[in-house]
Structures are given as structure tokens and as C-alpha cells.
Amino acid sequence: MTNELGQTVSDALGGHRRLAVAPMMELTDRHYRYLARLLSKHTLLYTEMLTSAAVVHGDRDYLLGKRDVEEPVVLQLGGSDPQQMADAARIGEQYGYCEINMNVGCPSDRVKAGRFGACLMAEPALVRDTVDAMQRSVSIPVSVKCRLGIDREDSYEALHKFVETVSESGCQYFIVHARKAWLDGLSPKENRTIPPLRYDFVYRLKQEFPDLHISINGGIETLDATQEHLQQVDGVMIGRAAYYHPTMLIDADARIFNELPNGFDHTKTHELLCSVARDYGLYMQQWYEKGVRLSAMSRHMVALFQQVPGARLWRQHISEQASRVPDAMTLVEGALERLQIAADDDEQRKLA
Numbered sequence: 001m002t003n004e005l006g007q008t009v010s011d012a013l014g015g016h017r018r019l020a021v022a023p024m025m026e027l028t029d030r031h032y033r034y035l036a037r038l039l040s041k042h043t044l045l046y047t048e049m050l051t052s053a054a055v056v057h058g059d060r061d062y063l064l065g066k067r068d069v070e071e072p073v074v075l076q077l078g079g080s081d082p083q084q085m086a087d088a089a090r091i092g093e094q095y096g097y098c099e100i101n102m103n104v105g106c107p108s109d110r111v112k113a114g115r116f117g118a119c120l121m122a123e124p125a126l127v128r129d130t131v132d133a134m135q136r137s138v139s140i141p142v143s144v145k146c147r148l149g150i151d152r153e154d155s156y157e158a159l160h161k162f163v164e165t166v167s168e169s170g171c172q173y174f175i176v177h178a179r180k181a182w183l184d185g186l187s188p189k190e191n192r193t194i195p196p197l198r199y200d201f202v203y204r205l206k207q208e209f210p211d212l213h214i215s216i217n218g219g220i221e222t223l224d225a226t227q228e229h230l231q232q233v234d235g236v237m238i239g240r241a242a243y244y245h246p247t248m249l250i251d252a253d254a255r256i257f258n259e260l261p262n263g264f265d266h267t268k269t270h271e272l273l274c275s276v277a278r279d280y281g282l283y284m285q286q287w288y289e290k291g292v293r294l295s296a297m298s299r300h301m302v303a304l305f306q307q308v309p310g311a312r313l314w315r316q317h318i319s320e321q322a323s324r325v326p327d328a329m330t331l332v333e334g335a336l337e338r339l340q341i342a343a344d345d346d347e348q349r350k351l352a
């Protein structure tokens with residue numbers, strides 16, 4: 001049996017892994033994922049990181065609820081207690097996630113105090129045993145997102161050893177944020193910019209572990225760059241650029257998933273974005289009626305229009321009016337109207 005990308009079902013995620021939007025706390029919630037899925041059918045999406053304790057003991061429907069239309073979505077878990085991670089993975093599978101990812105990259109103090117995230121780079125055997133326990137409790141793939149290293153433990157050899165040890169669990173999927181993390185002295189934000197990117201480490205990893213699926217992450221901002229990395233590795237994960245410039249996702253199905261090798265027809269971009277905005281408006285309205293604040297959802301569409309006349313007015317309207325309008329469609333139609341007025345003014349200016 002094959003899926004819509006022509007792959008066998010046992011490798012159902014194989015094609016989707018070519019491009020993923022990174023897990024990002026406070027950003028990649030279910031509402032963002034719905035919007036992202038309107039822009040790209042095939043790009044793999046991730047949840048925000050959830051701790052295994054929250055999944056096991058918390059409000060599961062609230063934390064894990066999602067709609068089938070968001071698929072494929074990977075649930076990212078933070079934790080290092082093998083039994084609890086296995087329980088959380090099983091619950092994630094029951095909620096319909098297509099893969100469970102273990103976070104071995106977050107450098108925050110809170111995460112470090114809980115003995116998970118990037119500090120686990122120093123404990124490859126514990127990561128291996130945790131992944132092993134998770135894999136035994138689910139039938140979907142388990143992957144690991146890690147850094148190049150931490151603190152002074154930042155040699156290629158240490159990274160090689162980490163991946164070698166973890167892969168003893170049978171884990172085949174690694175996503176490597178191509179910079180190390182400084183656990184003492186740098187904030188999580190600084191840890192996403194200050195340690196230098198070393199893409200060569202990730203390329204070498206792929207050469208030395210040709211049977212593993214290796215994805216690269218960190219500082220990748222365009223689909224051109226994505227295509228270049230795909231010459232060296234199996235997948236690319238994009239974080240900030242995909243969130244702050246969401247229109248890049250429009251081209252992804254065509255260029256990365258080979259629906260149209262020459263890309264999306266850009267004369268249709270504006271029309272498509274207007275229709276995405278309206279579809280997302282209808283979606284927001286459903287949640288608004290269930291009590292979700294409009295601004296909690298509309299914030300994800302602030303960057304939908306960029307570098308077109310009226311883009312600033314769009315941003316302003318969405319940000320300022322979300323708490324004032326009576327419903328979601330009034331917000332969206334009002335912002336689209338401002339865009340149209342700016343486009344008409346621009347046209348007039350050109351003709352004058």
C-alpha cells in the first residue's frame with residue numbers, strides 16, 4: 001500500500017521528513033499548525049515540547065488534542081525517566097501523533113534542573129535506554145532532536161559517540177541542531193544564535209551513519225538553502241524562518257516534495273494567501289465560540305502578508321483589533337480590506 005507521496009506505508013513519514021517546521025514553545029501550538037497546514041500539505045509539523053510528567057498527569061485533551069487535518073504531526077516530549085517517557089509516548093500515539101520525538105536540545109535552566117533537554121547529551125546511555133523504552137511502548141517511530149554537543153564537550157567525536165550509542169536502541173531518526181549549547185552562561189535565546197553553526201559536523205554524521213535518517217536544523221532560512229542541505233542529508237528542519245516568514249511554506253510542496261519542480265506560480269500567491277486567511281478565520285471562529293481568545297490564534301497570522309503594499313497595515317490591524325472585534329471573520333475581512341485599499345493606492349500611484 002502506498003501513501004499520497006507514493007511511499008510504502010511502513011515508510012509513510014519518509015517523504016514528509018524532507019522538510020519539517022521545528023518544535024517551538026509558545027509558537028507551534030495547534031492553531032499555528034492548522035495555519036501551517038493550510039500553506040503546505042506535506043511539511044512535517046511538530047508540537048511544542050511537552051514534559052512527560054505533564055502528559056502523564058496533566059489535562060491530556062487540552063495538551064494533546066489536535067485535528068486530523070493537521071497531520072502529519074510529531075509530538076515532542078521532554079523527560080528522561082524511561083518509564084514515564086514510555087507512558088507519555090503511548091498516550092501520544094493514542095492521540096494520533098505519527099511520531100514521538102525526544103528533546104535532547106533545550107538548554108533552559110528549568111529543563112536542566114529536571115535532567116532533560118540538552119544536558120542529556122552528556123548521558124547517551126540514558127537517552128538510549130529512554131528511547132528503547134519509548135519504542136517498546138509504541139508502534140510509531142521515535143526520533144531524537146539533539147545539539148552538536150554541550151559546553152566543552154563539543155568535538156565531532158563526542159557527537160559521533162552520542163549518535164552511535166543512542167542508535168543501539170534501534171532509533172533511526174536524528175535531527176541535529178547544528179550548534180552546541182552552553183548550559184552555563186547563555187540564555188536559551190542566546191543559545192540559538194551565539195554558538196557557531198557547524199553544518200559540516202552533521203554532513204559528516206550522515207556520511208558515517210549512512211543508514212540513519214539525519215536531518216539538519218539551525219539558521220536555515222530559505223527553500224534554496226533547504227535544497228542545498230538535502231544534497232548532503234536526508235531532511236531539513238526550519239524553526240524561526242518558517243514561523244516569521246510563513247509564506248515560504250507555500251512553495252514547499254512544489255519544490256521540496258516535488259509536486260511541481262519549478263515551484264508554485266507566484267502570480268497566485270496573493271490570491272492563495274487571502275483564501276488561507278479566510279479559511280483560518282473560519283477556523284478561529286469555531287474556537288472563539290468555545291472561549292479561546294482571538295488574539296491567541298490571530299497572532300500566528302500576523303506575518304502572513306509581507307513585502308506587499310499594506311503589509312504593515314495588515315499586521316497592525318490583526319494585532320490591535322483582535323481584542324476589539326465581535327468575531328474572527330470581522331477581524332480577517334477588516335485586515336484584508338486594508339490590504340486591498342493599500343494595493344489600490346499603490347496602483348494609482350504607479351499610474352500617476
Ligand SMILES: Cc1cc2nc3c(=O)[nH]c(=O)nc-3n(C[C@H](O)[C@H](O)[C@H](O)COP(=O)(O)O)c2cc1C
Pocket residue numbers: 022023024025026027048049076103105106145177192217218219220237238239240241
Ligand atoms: C521560541 C522558540 C521556542 C523553541 N522551543 C523549542 C522546543 O520546545 N523544543 C525544541 O526542541 N526546540 C525548541 N526551539 C529550538 C528550535 O526547535 C530550533 O532548534 C532552533 O530555533 C534552531 O532552528 P532555526 O534557526 O531554524 O530557528 C525553540 C526555538 C524558538 C525560537
